[in-house]
Amino acid sequence: MPVSVRSSDGTVSFDGTQVRIDWNDTSDRVKRATGPRVIGIGDLVQVEWLPNSGYEDGFLRFVTRETVFSKLPPERDPFALDLWGSTRRDLLTALVATAVTARLPHPSTRVAADHDDHPRRPAPTPDHHDVLLRRLRELGELHREGVLTDEEFAATKAAVLRGF
Secondary structure (H helix, E strand, O other), X not given: OOEEEEOOOEEEEEOOOEEEEEEOOOOOHHHHHHOOEEEEHHHEEEEEEEOOOOOOOEEEEEEEOOXXXXXXXXXXXXOEEEEOOOHHHHHOHHHHHHHXXXXXXXXXXXXXXXXXXXXXXXXXXXXXXXXXHHHHHHHHHHHHOOXXXXXXXXXXXHHHHHOO
């Protein structure tokens, strides 16, 4: 059953196969500049959720293979809703987090063990490099447009390159 919740800086929807994030006018300019996000369930590694406590902002972050090393704060991360304002309203994002998490494959199916029994990342899919190259191009555009600072661009680019 599809679920959709309007939050502090955007609206997140989940239809069982993909997550869609649409940004509000109150969202950070980085998020608005990247436009709506559509993330297939197969691209997700995990969902992170921290409630807005009233004293500290919370967040709902969708971690993909290409963003797993990203260190952007939730208010600037185009894969995360920054939860602030109405604590009660933002708690409804837990419903989306739970619904998406329930559809993710069990972690044991995503991580293989090498001959030393140390966990390692699964082999990249054939389109993995294309996804990373698209992400690098997108980051370059955001940097040229002044949306990302030099420091943010360098840190995020380094995280994407580690995915190669």
